[in-house]
Amino acid sequence: MASQLLPRIQPALAFALPAALLIGLASALAGGDATSDTRLSLPRDSREVRSEEQRAEDWGLLAEDWARYRQLQQGPLGVYSPNLDPLTALGIEARSDEERRRFAELQVRAESARVTKELAYQRAYDQAWKRLYPTLQVVTLTAAANSSPVRLQGNGRLALFIEDDCIACNLQVRKLQAAGREFDLYMVGSDNDDARLRQWAQQVALDPRSVRERRVTLNHDAGRWASLGVAGELPALVRQVGGQWQRQ
Incomplete structure (x- = not known):
């Protein structure tokens, strides 16, 4: 078996x-x-x-700072200001006065270092432009930029009022440009001096192509800022809403 x-x-x-x-x-x-x-x-x-x-x-931040910035990007701040830098975002959403001061100091140091490098490059850029195109202007003001009505007519676009030798104004221009925003810029106290306005545009590295395509216009203030009756200091980013000019 x-x-x-x-x-x-x-x-x-x-x-x-x-x-x-x-x-x-x-x-x-x-x-x-x-x-x-x-x-x-x-x-x-x-x-x-x-x-x-x-x-x-x-950015000079701690790991927990960066994690909070990432979290803020997912909330309302990321919708309203999607291209906001970490220091500004964290400063705006600071949870205490001490935290707000820390981020403000970090941003001042960061901006100072960046502006120093940008100015050094701008000088090199200006020298290169003069060598290669000695007869051409880097920024050409449009005919509309030279007109100077006393009152500002609302056209739905953002209007930015700045003054020369104003670091905060320069930062505002750079932020708008980095975000790809269209706006009309008005220099207060320019005395209708085209050379002064053009030189300022070069110093802040305003994109000449944006000016040529009129996505950004350069204008003398010529009393417009005073006529708006908007309170506060410069820079002032405003838009006409319901017939009234409001800060944005």
């Missing part, structure tokens, strides 16, 4: 053993792949963490 069962058992074992080996091999391979995936994912995650840490360090 045993001899009759043996031929049946032996083929069964012959097939069972390779199946077990195959299952073990598949399991080993699966385990190897999982281990490999884990090994590969760790450096990738580490790179992402380092990248976030580096971004925080670029």
